[in-house]
Amino acid sequence: MELYHLRTFVTVAEEGHLTRASERLFTSQPAVSAHIKALEEELGVPLFDRTPRGMQLTAAGKQLLTGARQTLAAASAFQQQARGLQDELIGTVRIGLNTDARFLRLIALQSAVAEAHPQVSLELMAGYTGANLPALRAGKLDASFISGEMDDPAIRSWILCEEELAVAAPTAWRERLAAPDVPMLAEQPWVFTTEDCSHYGVMRALFESHCCSPRKAVLAHQEDALAAMVEGGIGLGIMRLDVVEAGEREGRLHRVPMPLPSVSLRIACLAQREGDPLIQAVLGSLGQVWGVDIVERSAASA
Amino acid sequence: MELYHLRTFVTVAEEGHLTRASERLFTSQPAVSAHIKALEEELGVPLFDRTPRGMQLTAAGKQLLTGARQTLAAASAFQQQARGLQDELIGTVRIGLNTDARFLRLIALQSAVAEAHPQVSLELMAGYTGANLPALRAGKLDASFISGEMDDPAIRSWILCEEELAVAAPTAWRERLAAPDVPMLAEQPWVFTTEDCSHYGVMRALFESHCCSPRKAVLAHQEDALAAMVEGGIGLGIMRLDVVEAGEREGRLHRVPMPLPSVSLRIACLAQREGDPLIQAVLGSLGQVWGVDIVERSAASA
DNA sequence: GAGGCGCCATCAGGATTTCCGATGGCCCGC
DNA sequence: GCGGGCCATCGGAAATCCTGATGGCGCCTC
16 A cells, blocks of 8 residues: 555545546546555555445444544645755645736746745646635645635635725727626626636625526636637626726726725635745735735744 | 555654565565655655664655654544454454463364454464564564563553463472572573573572672574473573473473463553454454453443 | 337457566675 | 675566546536
8 A cells, every 4th residue: 555545546536526536637538547446455445435426435434434544644744844954845735826927926026036046846727716715625735725715624715905996897888888787787688607716706796685596698617618609799797996997998898987896806815724834925025915914834843 | 555555654764774675575685775765755855864883864864754754643533443344353463472382272273263254364483582573563564473461551461371481490400409599500500591480580580689690601593492402401491380391201492490470471462453353353353262351442442 | 010229338459557587787895 | 715694686476556548437518
């Protein structure tokens, strides 16, 4: 039995599905199947029941899951402690993005990290808030930008800034939306985001406070797609104020005069990895880039 | 990084020597060297200083040793918990011996284990008390017969019986040793055992109580060798009473009339493995074979 | 009832990793 | 200066792991 068996066990347990687990583990479905088979044979215990709908933990599998996680956690803590002992920090930090690189000041971040820790590299992975959180939890990301509230105790986050939001409309709708009220906006078609996006929550809150619901014309997973839909006249959408203003200046969008609350842009990581020197390195550089006091863990964990 | 890297790390740390570590790990010296190299590269931390006399832990290596042991302990506990969940116990138990198979009732033990746990096999490894304890600590043995006192808290042991001991002499020395006192015995040549053998302690205690020391004619590592030396007229030796009496009946030995304290024959295992179902299986069978109440761990650990 | 889809297990072949025997380099002791 | 002990490296072999393809089974829909 090796650690990769345990990683596979835990991932399959969480996904309940070999193919999805293989994607998370960056390997193939037959490889994952073989890992589980080998582990079950070595332990002499069936860990999963195979069903047409996927893999279901057996009672024994459920009981063993905690021990598997503890073993992986101990190994992770060992590696983390080793990083704290490196003469010079070495490693790669995978960061999930949720909006455009310029807004996230990624060039400045890259420079700050490269200067402070020459042997640390960043791996920037496109995504959105709703995808980044599960990826964080799954260990696929080391840190991630997210927007909105965060109340999961397993996730630690720090506010970088407040994102001002605005309602964007196609320029052709300028006159009929000169002074709209909320019910009127609800009558318009909307470009939705996924429900796990903070912008969706803001939109929902807007209409719920006036007891009405917006009409969904289309759903866009990415901000670029949403912007394209709005510019193309498909419907209204919620976007960052600076993006809407830039679009308005360039004649591509119209900013609807409707005040919206802001959402917090945050950087997040797993609480248990907060003390990891690699995470600390990135948090330190982010604090520097955004002029924010990101409270660092004491060196006691080192 | 996988568990075998950590096992190698810990073993090399304990041995301070790649070749000895490779023997304990049942692999080759180049393989062990490669494990350490790979681990150091992955962690970005030198774990050992290479010296002409062997491998010496660096400061970082010393700090990381605990974490490595914890990870291995967690993995071991996981496997142990899995064994407790097996429908039928499966596995191999490596038992260190320290005297002859007949005295240790190994045939009865084998039968008892086979009956109670058909899929558990025993692997009986010749040895002696002094070799068995380090082998236990090193994970090379799962359980071990040992003789004498045991005060290491990391080792758990149960008394099976008291070994009566006697002083054996060559038959030709019968008359001159008809009624010897201790100083007289000290004047004779002796066949020593290794210092980590319980018989050695008994011999030492005998003479120290009379402020004298025995003369060492030869040192024998194994009981067979010691018996051969005594029978061959090389010197006196301490042996089990039943063996001396059998030798006397067969005209091969003379029992010197000198009372000795007995030593306890014990079965031992690592304290942390006491709850292991495989260990429990063997302890249960030993209790049955020796008619001894070996207090078993509650099922709470299962 | 049949066909298609989803899911896991297996297979054969290729790729990668690991191991091993041989050997070299360095240091130390005689 | 030489021999021995110890670790690192090398080349080749062995073992392990992965992958694409495919099959079997169950379920769902038509």
